Amino acid sequence: MSDQIDLYRLALASIAHRCTRETEAFFRRQPHDPTFCYELFRRAIVDRCQPAWDVIYAQYSPLVAGWVERHPAFVFGGEEIQFFVNRAFEKMWAALDSAKFGRFPNLESLLRYLQMCVHSAIVDQSRKAEQAVASEELESRSDCSPAWQPRHDDLALAEVYRREFWEQINARLKDEQERQVVYGMFVLGLKPRELCARYQKTFADVRDVYRVKENVLARLRRDAELAEILGPVA
Amino acid sequence: MTCCSPPELDDAMLLAYLDGEADQKVVAHLEQCPYCRGRAQLLGRLQGRLRTELYRVACPTPLELGEYHLGVLPDVQARVIAQHLKDCPHCSRELGQLRTYLGELSSDLAFSPAERIRVLVARLVRAGERTDLPRPAAMAPAFAAVRGEKEGPRLYQAGEAQVDIEIQDDTLRVGRKTLLGLVTGIDAGELVAHLWLADQQVVQVPVDELGNLVIPSLVPGSYDLILSGPAVEIHIRDLDIGAG
Numbered sequence: 001m002s003d004q005i006d007l008y009r010l011a012l013a014s015i016a017h018r019c020t021r022e023t024e025a026f027f028r029r030q031p032h033d034p035t036f037c038y039e040l041f042r043r044a045i046v047d048r049c050q051p052a053w054d055v056i057y058a059q060y061s062p063l064v065a066g067w068v069e070r071h072p073a074f075v076f077g078g079e080e081i082q083f084f085v086n087r088a089f090e091k092m093w094a095a096l097d098s099a100k101f102g103r104f105p106n107l108e109s110l111l112r113y114l115q116m117c118v119h120s121a122i123v124d125q126s127r128k129a130e131q132a133v134a135s136e137e138l139e140s141r142s143d144c145s146p147a148w149q150p151r152h153d154d155l156a157l158a159e160v161y162r163r164e165f166w167e168q169i170n171a172r173l174k175d176e177q178e179r180q181v182v183y184g185m186f187v188l189g190l191k192p193r194e195l196c197a198r199y200q201k202t203f204a205d206v207r208d209v210y211r212v213k214e215n216v217l218a219r220l221r222r223d224a225e226l227a228e229i230l231g232p233v234a
Numbered sequence: 235m236t237c238c239s240p241p242e243l244d245d246a247m248l249l250a251y252l253d254g255e256a257d258q259k260v261v262a263h264l265e266q267c268p269y270c271r272g273r274a275q276l277l278g279r280l281q282g283r284l285r286t287e288l289y290r291v292a293c294p295t296p297l298e299l300g301e302y303h304l305g306v307l308p309d310v311q312a313r314v315i316a317q318h319l320k321d322c323p324h325c326s327r328e329l330g331q332l333r334t335y336l337g338e339l340s341s342d343l344a345f346s347p348a349e350r351i352r353v354l355v356a357r358l359v360r361a362g363e364r365t366d367l368p369r370p371a372a373m374a375p376a377f378a379a380v381r382g383e384k385e386g387p388r389l390y391q392a393g394e395a396q397v398d399i400e401i402q403d404d405t406l407r408v409g410r411k412t413l414l415g416l417v418t419g420i421d422a423g424e425l426v427a428h429l430w431l432a433d434q435q436v437v438q439v440p441v442d443e444l445g446n447l448v449i450p451s452l453v454p455g456s457y458d459l460i461l462s463g464p465a466v467e468i469h470i471r472d473l474d475i476g477a478g
Contacts, residue, residue, distance in 0.1 A: 031464065063342065066342075067339055067342070070338065070339065071335060072331070072335070073331075091297055095297060095301070100306065103305075103306045104306075108343045108344055109304075111342075111343050112304065112336065112343060113300075113304060113306070115335075115336055115339050115342075115343075116297075116300035116301075116303070116304060116332065116336065117297070117300070119296065119300060119331070119332050119335050119336075120295070120296035120297040120299075120300050121296075123296035123328055123331075124295075124296055127290065127296070130289075131286065131289050131290070162287050162288070162291045163291055165287050165288070165291075166287075166288055166291045166292065169284075169288065182288075183292070186281075186284045186285050186288040186289065187288050187289065187290065187291055187292055188290075188321070188322060188323070188324070189285070189289055189290075189324075191253065192250075192253060192255060206250070206255060207246070210246040210247075210249050210250050210255075211246055213246070213249055214244070214245040214246040214249060217245065217249075217277065217280060217281075218245065220280075221280065230280065230283055
């Protein structure tokens, strides 16, 4: 095994070369030394060395592309393989820092994290599609086209806005029953019968659910502050 | 505009209609009454807006769920997610999908033990007979002729490997035995011999590049001998050493 002090002194090009050689040995199921590739990740994440990250991207992109293709939800994502490869690397680069790096004792754990980032990128896409379908279903039953557009194109900002909106709604709910209905039906997307089954002690049948929902929605429609946020829906 | 067929439908009925739960009377009323139909549309628009803004708003991101699964989240955050998972069928489903996916990809990260090392259990081919007659050199452990009384050689077969074992009295320690071994048929240079007695390792010695091994000063008993190398592991079970 390589001496750790020597690793720190090696030039990036040497580390990159050895990483490639050792990775090839691994895939031939031969004895191999993972410390060079681990050192690459250490330099990229702990030292925030962009050239090291570029080497990692070049080295592992083919492998990550294979992981994308093997994900069962990839075909439904509506994007090319390279889209998810890039999102996966972006997530890892953004999420890991020197403090978190200590939780990854070896190369295997880092690559497992990268696999998880692939899954995360694909599921992000699935969630977006799911959300679009859920609102389209409700719109189609009400026989009207959407009366508003999302306020933010930026996903992160949109998420902040949604959480603030939820806090506004939550603050206006009177009791646990109302919270169960609003959280169950709008946040979790449960149907009334599913809600009844989940909270049998609270709701004897679906009519109880609709009664609570009716009261909540009437109150929200009368709320002047919310009317500004909700737009032309009342 | 007013309801064309009073009493007008209440909001609970309209909400049930929007969810596809309304009875025939309500459906029929709405087909005829533009006023109540208009009210249903407004309610539908409000619900649509609420659903779009609130759907899974409390759910952790897929990255957070993944970090939770990998155990790299701070404890406080992990506890919050654990609590959320008790209520949320969507996150529970995604976590299950992640587990399955990572399981299927695990072979890309590490060899399985079966790929890395062949484990072989040796079988006794020829049991030893007490004899002082010399045996052909090629079949005898290197040190076999050197010391005291000996039990006859035992030949074990494990795959392509053969392991020749002889037990002799240890001339330096009364009542103790010496195990002499010879490994042939495989590259023995990196093998290490581990001797176990009653689930405890007693000693480990290297096998030399010619396949010879010597383990002196053994208390009589029934041992397990394991010859381990980078690509193979040979187990010899219930090796009687001077027990009889």
